Amino acid sequence: MKLKLFIVAILISLLGTGNDAKAQEAAVKTNILSDVILSPSIGVEVALADKWTAELTGQINAWTINEHNWKHWLLQPEARYWFCQRFSGHFVGAHILGGQYNFGNLHNNIKFLGTDFSKLTDERHQGWYGGAGIAYGYSWILDRRWNVEAEIGIGWVYTHYDVYRCANCGKKIRSNQHHNYFGPTKAAINLIYTF
Template identity: 50%
Template sequence: MMIKRHANLTLLITALLVLCIPSKSNAQNFAAKTNLLYDLTSTINIGAEAALAPKWSLDISGNMNFWSFSNGKRWKQWMIQPEARYWLCRNMGGHFFAAHALGGQYNVGHVNLDFLSFLGDNFKEFKDFRHQGWFAGAGIGYGYSWILGKHWNLEAEIAVGYVYTRYDVYECAGCGKKVDTDREKHYIGPTKAAINLVYVF
């Protein structure tokens, strides 16, 4: 019975992959990507993009960290970011404008984020306290995709928007002693920065 279920699942996945293959060799209907900026910070990330029309595409990306360090530092988070894109020339090449949503959770403590203090005073607290909560928001952006070859693109994007977060504050990375509960913040500023290495199918 278990073998039959695995066989059916394999058939279903294969059928879906076949449907994603472009009908013409020069069409660019689907892409997989990774954000090199996140890769530099050891943030696990992956993205995918599908063409919806000659000038429209849907991009979705996700990233996560699950790091706990021996010196009491903690950086755990996940985020998902779906995005609609309008391409000025054709999809997956050249200039584009985008609108995205984002959401996720975080558990971060005893990490020095003073370099982000220009985005708001809240980042200074991460050095001495652990913050655990969720966030959601939306933004608009601009980007450009350089076609490097038949299957490879390099893509850059910057976006700004609004994020709402609600969180609890703890004394240390491992303990459960709460300092404050149910805090909320409203953030306006950069919501996306990406330099994506893209493989186009």
């Protein structure tokens, strides 16, 4: 029991140590919005210069829920410029993104900025995507190590995919389809630990 308390005390002291006057150099984060819709995310951000940071975010959903197929993975690197100091206040960013997806049996009637998502009600689309965008965000300091950040991005995404008759069957009905999407490319409310 004493050994466990000793180890816990050491871990707490290590997490709490640091020079308050030194600027933060790195952060780990998770996007609460994607976590809530069961697409867990993890991000790492590092300082490059006084007002510049670089971020790499990954997201994955590898399961089917209630026969709704929403499988995908995403990598999204971003360069950020901070208006005041890094990891605090207003920032703008430029990002690229890429990944793969397998969507189907998603009952909806959504048509948004030239993209007809209602096709995913009776079809399954499987393919890859890549794109780029710009973003604006703001980071609030909660205490010495914890921040909350909100960010929204817009841009372009190119998709290349095959179409299958339904979410659970394997009969391909169209090959080598493509689509250009313009609109939101990023929406995040991040919980952040800085060090």
